[in-house]
Amino acid sequence: MTIEFETPKPIVQMNAMLKTVAENMMRSTSREMDENEHAIPWDYVEFMHTAMRSMGGGGGLTVTEGKPKEGDEKRPPLGYQKLASQIEMLAWGDVGYYLITPGGGLGAAAVAAAGSPEQKERFLARFNDDKPTYAAMCMTEPGAGSDTSAIRARAVLDEKTNEWVINGEKIFVTGGDKSFNEYEKLGKGFIVVWASIDPSAGRSGMRAFVVESGTPGVKVTKLEHKLGIRASDTASISLVDARVPFENVLGKPTVEKTTTGFKGAMATFDATRPLVAASGIGVARAALEFLKEKLAENGVEIRYGLPRTKLTSIEKDVIDMEIQLRSAWLLTLKAVWMADNKKSNALESSMSKVRAGDVVTKITQKAVEIMGPLGYSREFLLEKWFRDAKITDIYEGTGQINRLVVARQILGYTGAELR
């Protein structure tokens, strides 16, 4: 190992291509999609699906290792680093669009993390079909957010038919509509529902179930109207006596007194938190670049290298924003680099999320402030990026939950010791 900061060639090449997509297919219609909540930018969806398939990356934005050419030296794994860079660049274009990039998303991630080989084959192959296809994760409930042990959804095995019968109310399901409801232009997706098979067992009774789109008893009851990321649908889903085949449970169908079922969900978070950080960082970079461009147009130059006492207030702010943004990105890179190298990254993964959640909200807030009326006007996308950035500090574990994870890690405390 060594210490190195050279952006790997495959990432440089990929970013150049994605930047064109971001400029031509995302930025151009960003405002329109923001003003028409829940409209679907089909051009982007179909283009991305075709592009990802032709590159052999079926399953949407996932961890992929390029095939080494013959004679190539063996190179270290890059999958997560590539993915984080892709996400950062797409979010720089429009984070709402990024969130509806076709593919398995968190639903497929749960299958990949906790499913058997047979389940992976059965559920994940579809993402490489002709039509763009979605999957979503249903965990949050009206009474259970960060405290997932409060989940009340229930799954009972009907031994006569060998089916699970699921009842529950799920909210804040990202992509829930496109994953569950049927669209002519979309393939048949699924949702992954977290429910308890034994409420007396607490977290060890928690299991994830794959529920195919169109399953009777399951309904998308509401699409939320949000502060930002409006191109992405956030669904409420109700399950009333929904029946799914026995084989659709991820992990063991019986309860032992361990927390493995739940740990599956938590391990998914170690992998996805830096990716959420990356998406926020893309938005903040867009805002900071816009700010610097506008300042330059107005003859304001940032004089790097001066002592603080000689800087203007705007210069100080911009310099601090650059420090925040770059350091958050490096933390994120470190977390995904660890994942690629099979190093346990629970600490770094939460650190990157804490830092990104903090800085992307601060950067976008400050950029709007500095731009004044231009920042507040909907003529420019800056005010939208301010709204879009805020979600970074909320979903995939709020900044506070992630502080708790970091604190437990550095103090060597269990959940019981530091509640």
Place this chain on the structure above:
Amino acid sequence: MYSFEPNEEQQMLIDAVGKYAANDLRPAAHDAEESHALPPKLINKGWELGLLQASTPEAYGGFGDRSAVTNVLAVEEMAFGDLAGALAVMNPSLFATPILLGGSEEQKQEYLTKIIEGAWAPYTGALIEYSFNFDPNELKTTAKAEGNAYVLNGEKVFVPFAKDAEALIVYANLNGVTQGFIVKKEAVGLSISAECEKLMGINALPMYRVKLENVTAERLGGASGHDFGLILASMRIASAAAALGVAKSSLDYAKNYAKERDAFGVKIAQKQAVAFMLAEMAVELESMRLLTWEAAWKLDNGKEDAATSAYLAFTGASDMVMMVTDRGVQIYGGHGYIRENPVELLMRNGRGFLMLLGLAIV
């Protein structure tokens, strides 16, 4: 490629420096600060770790090539022990490293081997001036060319070990550009204050004021001079690295104290109010560590924006160390305010980074 782990050689160095910092510097820090002196034996032991020696090519008596990244790792570990002690041990590099980076072949021949192969000796550097908006790129000390020589006028402050220094590099304004000049102990017109500087912190490091009245000096790099930007970037990165060490020390003390101290039937670390403070300190520290590593890596690889990165790392790390060391005191509560406990010295040291540029170089 991206990669975030020291190599084997660097790890061995970190371990060796870390051992010295924890076993020698740390226990000595309190008394050294209070008595305004570091035991010479302590400094020599640190010198024998060979940081500068390992950064100097064989041709000049050393045994390696300079790597800013490796030096950053070493400086952090060293400063974890004690900032004043770390700066004292590494003080000869304030003279040797600028010569390595910008000196002429004759200057390298004249000084480097002597410094590298000898015991620790007081060679030093003088950058800081006594003004509220001190700016290394707009110095008030002036240099004028007179024939083949240069004549310096002005006053420098916070010059470590100046009183006994064999020679020092004085930075001065030459037609609007900062350049370093080699000034020898016996130079006419050079006067050094009798008394040490009295500062808020790092009092164990003996620092002096240096006055220059028509002092004849030799320009670093000879007639064509040198790139001061490279030296300044190396100083900023070194400061950032030292800030990491000081912050790491404060976080370390605060974490351990919070796990010991009882309140309301639990350890205070079990309270989210305190645990979150610690978590944020750790996040800030790691963020600035990576920013500093990247700046050092850019410097080593001759990247165009290395100087800007060094400036950002220095600025960010200076803010970070103030935040972390302040919280270190806060977590100790009333005990943090008592000089018997180490966190108050760390807070005093933490405040200095923005103004103490030029006391270390990687």
